[in-house]
Amino acid sequence: MDTRGPLSAARREHDAVVAGLVRAYRAVPPGTPVRLGKRTSNLFRFGAGTAGDTVHLDTSGLTGVIEVDVAARTADVQGMCTYEGLVAATLPHGLMPLVVPQLKTITLGGAVTGLGIESTSFRHGLPHESVLEMDVLVPSGELVTAAPTGAHADLYAAFANSYGTLGYALRIRIELQPVSRYVRLRHHRFGTAEEATAALGELAGTDIDFLDGTVFSPTEHYVTVGEFVDEPTPGARVSDYTGMEVFYRSLQTRPVDHLTTHDYLWRWDTDWFWCSRAFGVQNPAVRRLWPRRYRRSDVYRRLVALDQRYQASNAVRRRLGHPEEEMVIQDVEIPTPRLPEFLAEFHAHVGIAPVWLCPLQLRGDRTWPLYPMKPHTPYVNVGFWSSVPVTGDKWQHNRFVEDLVARLDGHKSLYSTVHYGEAEFWERYNGAAYRAVKERYDPQGRVPDLFRKVGGGA
Numbered sequence: 001m002d003t004r005g006p007l008s009a010a011r012r013e014h015d016a017v018v019a020g021l022v023r024a025y026r027a028v029p030p031g032t033p034v035r036l037g038k039r040t041s042n043l044f045r046f047g048a049g050t051a052g053d054t055v056h057l058d059t060s061g062l063t064g065v066i067e068v069d070v071a072a073r074t075a076d077v078q079g080m081c082t083y084e085g086l087v088a089a090t091l092p093h094g095l096m097p098l099v100v101p102q103l104k105t106i107t108l109g110g111a112v113t114g115l116g117i118e119s120t121s122f123r124h125g126l127p128h129e130s131v132l133e134m135d136v137l138v139p140s141g142e143l144v145t146a147a148p149t150g151a152h153a154d155l156y157a158a159f160a161n162s163y164g165t166l167g168y169a170l171r172i173r174i175e176l177q178p179v180s181r182y183v184r185l186r187h188h189r190f191g192t193a194e195e196a197t198a199a200l201g202e203l204a205g206t207d208i209d210f211l212d213g214t215v216f217s218p219t220e221h222y223v224t225v226g227e228f229v230d231e232p233t234p235g236a237r238v239s240d241y242t243g244m245e246v247f248y249r250s251l252q253t254r255p256v257d258h259l260t261t262h263d264y265l266w267r268w269d270t271d272w273f274w275c276s277r278a279f280g281v282q283n284p285a286v287r288r289l290w291p292r293r294y295r296r297s298d299v300y301r302r303l304v305a306l307d308q309r310y311q312a313s314n315a316v317r318r319r320l321g322h323p324e325e326e327m328v329i330q331d332v333e334i335p336t337p338r339l340p341e342f343l344a345e346f347h348a349h350v351g352i353a354p355v356w357l358c359p360l361q362l363r364g365d366r367t368w369p370l371y372p373m374k375p376h377t378p379y380v381n382v383g384f385w386s387s388v389p390v391t392g393d394k395w396q397h398n399r400f401v402e403d404l405v406a407r408l409d410g411h412k413s414l415y416s417t418v419h420y421g422e423a424e425f426w427e428r429y430n431g432a433a434y435r436a437v438k439e440r441y442d443p444q445g446r447v448p449d450l451f452r453k454v455g456g457g458a
Contacts, residue, residue, distance in 0.1 A: 011067065040298045062081075065078070065090075074175060078108075096176060099130065100265050102269065113163055122358075129362065131174055136170070138155070155167070158434065182260055186255065211223070214355070244284065269296060325390060328388055414450075
């Protein structure tokens with residue numbers, strides 16, 4: 001399956017683990033639900049949980065990096081490898097993936113079958129665009145190698161945004177890029193969304209290395225430019241936001257900053273962007289007592305999952321006579337010229353702040369059928385993650401966002417709550433293209449389809 005020379009010991013070990021996983025999958029009786037056994041999740045769909053007879057496949061042997069080819073600037077990576085592990089393997093070689101999503105426990109396979117994004121996406125697009133080939137265990141039980149051309153090019157194209165419903169990526173070969181030791185940041189403040197949008201558009205056409213933004217209010221916007229440097233500016237400090245300081249607050253006080261490349265890549269993870277404030281972790285007294293090793297996105301996410309399971313927060317609100325709150329956790333892609341419209345309506349009707357901005361554009365002419373963005377068209381990803389009081393229907397704010405995104409010709413990521421009806425869902429996510437690939441690789445319907453997976457509680 002691999003087109004290169006003799007297999008390394010690491011690759012032979014990987015192939016042995018894969019063979020065992022394939023045997024285990026094929027041994028599952030038809031009709032029995034199957035899931036990958038993962039220790040962590042970055043999804044925000046809290047449904048009824050898995051059925052009691054669900055078989056969880058053991059993926060503990062598929063969590064590493066098989067090989068880094070420094071000369072070719074590629075890496076062969078196991079599908080359950082987290083980006084934390086992937087970056088730890090590539091940085092010593094002066095390399096990193098083209099796009100490193102913000103949270104440490106996002107897996108490469110998860111970012112490819114879902115969607116990932118970060119501040120290199122204005123140039124390098126989304127993680128699946130740097131995949132050269134991948135071995136996929138498809139629902140029919142066959143192990144196939146999908147690449148941009150060849151017998152399984154249809155699976156390669158449709159894999160992004162399929163969320164495991166077309167198969168599980170067990171080995172992924174990706175492109176890498178060279179890095180320097182440090183990143184110099186410049187935070188530019190703008191008073192209006194129009195000014196910030198214009199700056200994002202102009203900067204995306206320059207030679208900078210990283211670009212994103214943060215909105216604190218309708219009158220306070222920051223556009224952050226990052227550039228690789230071998231050494232910090234003479235006399236400048238190198239910041240560390242894993243201690244008492246909080247990264248997003250530095251945007252308001254430090255026009256210029258420096259981080260090691262490692263710390264830049266994980267700058268958002270320590271405080272889960274700004275969401276750690278919900279647990280009091282940004283309070284200095286609490287922060288001193290909260291162990292540094294637990295200042296991580298996966299810890300906070302587990303706390304949210306517990307709260308959602310037992311509805312503890314809403315129970316307290318009811319007891320105090322306050323309205324329940326609706327979680328509004330979404331990432332949406334908006335065509336860049338329409339970003340000010342989106343922000344104006346979002347501020348007026350939802351009111352969450354801060355909000356993250358991340359410009360992106362597809363790398364070339366290729367399109368991805370299940371997430372049909374237009375080539376050569378700039379978008380801005382808008383991320384917002386909080387809860388707001390419910391005054392009507394319990395999903396009123398999420399549905400408002402979905403309707404607004406549709407009106408502005410945007411797209412919504414599927415990692416969190418989805419409230420489209422089935423007909424509307426398939427219209428937005430290319431149901432015809434999906435069904436053609438689904439029928440080829442899952443003719444017996446062993447795995448739920450995409451709508452049932454993300455919108456129907458599967």
